[in-house]
Amino acid sequence: MQPTPNRSTHFLFEHKVFTVEGCRFVWSRSAEEAVMRFLLGKVEAEVALDKLCNEFKIDPKSFDGQLIDMVAKGLKYVREIRPGDTIPNELIDGTASWRVDDRHYAIAKGRLTVQMVTWLTGGETVISSPEQLEQVVEDPTTKTRVREAFQMIANRLALTGNAEQQVEDRIDALAKELSYIEALRERASRLHKIRDGLELAHRLYKIERTLREEIVRMQTLSLPPITDIEQRFAQVDAQTGEVLSMLTLFDKNITYIREMRDDLHQTLLPWDEVMEDWEAVAIEKGAPFEAVLKKTYQFLARSYSQAKHWRLASRAPPR
Structure with a gap:
C-alpha cells in the first residue's frame, strides 16, 4: 500500500493559483530560472516563482512558500513538477528519485567482487566489460x-559481532x-552517437x-562538456577503486557517491x-535530420558558448 500523501513527501499546495489549468513547474531555458507554466486559453504562459509569490502574497515561511x-531545488533532479507530485527523494533522504535496472546493480556488485578478490593478491583490478565481469x-x-x-576485511576493520556479515x-549497500553510477555511465554513452552523428553530418553537408x-561549431562546442563528463566518471572510478578504503570510510564514501x-x-x-x-532520426540528408541539427546547435550555443567552471572537477574525495 502506498503511504497517504502529505506535505513532507508531496507537493500539496493550498493556494488556488496552483489549481489553474496546465499548472506545472519547469526550468525555463530562456530565463535560466524555475518557472510555473499554465494555460491561458490556448496559450501556454509562464511566470517566475519569485514573481508568483510576490503577486499572490505567498509568504516564504508558509507551507506553500x-x-x-x-520546487526550485527539485527541478535539479526532474524535468518537471506538477502539484501533487512526490518530492524528489534526493531532497528527503539522499536516495535517488529515479530507478535503475537489475543489470546496473549486477555490474556494480561484480566490480566490487573483483576488487575484493584481487585485493587478496595485493593488486586490485578494474574490469569494465559486463560480460567479463559476469564470467x-x-x-x-x-x-x-x-x-x-x-x-580478512573484517579483521582489518576490527569489526565486532557478525563481522563478515x-x-x-x-x-x-555500496553496490x-x-x-x-553504472546507469548514468550507460546513459552518458549515448552522447557518442551525437559526436559520431556530427562527424557523418560534416561529410553529408560538406558542400x-x-x-x-x-556543424563544425557544434563539434567544437560539444567536445569540452562531453570530455568533462567522461573525466567525472574517471574520477568516480578512481575514488571507488580501492575496496578497503571504501569500507573503512563507508559513510563518507556513500555521501561522496551520492554527490x-x-x-x-x-x-x-x-x-x-x-x-x-x-535516437529518433535517421542520419541522412533531409528536413528531419536538419531539424535535429538546428535544435542541437541551439542547445549547445545556449549551454556551452562560454567557458564554464565545472564544480565536480575540484570535488575532494572522502577523508
Whole structure:
C-alpha cells in the first residue's frame, strides 16, 4: 500500500493559483530560472516563482512558500513538477528519485567482487566489460575467495559481532549506490552517437557552406562538456577503486557517491531531450535530420558558448 500523501513527501499546495489549468513547474531555458507554466486559453504562459509569490502574497515561511522553495531545488533532479507530485527523494533522504535496472546493480556488485578478490593478491583490478565481469563473478574459485576476503576485511576493520556479515552488507549497500553510477555511465554513452552523428553530418553537408560551418561549431562546442563528463566518471572510478578504503570510510564514501551521482544526473538531464531526438532520426540528408541539427546547435550555443567552471572537477574525495 502506498503511504497517504502529505506535505513532507508531496507537493500539496493550498493556494488556488496552483489549481489553474496546465499548472506545472519547469526550468525555463530562456530565463535560466524555475518557472510555473499554465494555460491561458490556448496559450501556454509562464511566470517566475519569485514573481508568483510576490503577486499572490505567498509568504516564504508558509507551507506553500516552503514547497515553492522545494520546487526550485527539485527541478535539479526532474524535468518537471506538477502539484501533487512526490518530492524528489534526493531532497528527503539522499536516495535517488529515479530507478535503475537489475543489470546496473549486477555490474556494480561484480566490480566490487573483483576488487575484493584481487585485493587478496595485493593488486586490485578494474574490469569494465559486463560480460567479463559476469564470467569472473560466477567462477567457483571467485566465490570461495570472496568469503576469504570478507574475513580478512573484517579483521582489518576490527569489526565486532557478525563481522563478515557486516562486510557483506556494506558491499551490498555500496553496490546499490554504485548501480546509479553504472546507469548514468550507460546513459552518458549515448552522447557518442551525437559526436559520431556530427562527424557523418560534416561529410553529408560538406558542400553546403553555412550548414557545414554550423556543424563544425557544434563539434567544437560539444567536445569540452562531453570530455568533462567522461573525466567525472574517471574520477568516480578512481575514488571507488580501492575496496578497503571504501569500507573503512563507508559513510563518507556513500555521501561522496551520492554527490557524484546527483552532479552527473544534473549534468546529463539537459542532454536527455537532445539524445532522444538523435535516437529518433535517421542520419541522412533531409528536413528531419536538419531539424535535429538546428535544435542541437541551439542547445549547445545556449549551454556551452562560454567557458564554464565545472564544480565536480575540484570535488575532494572522502577523508
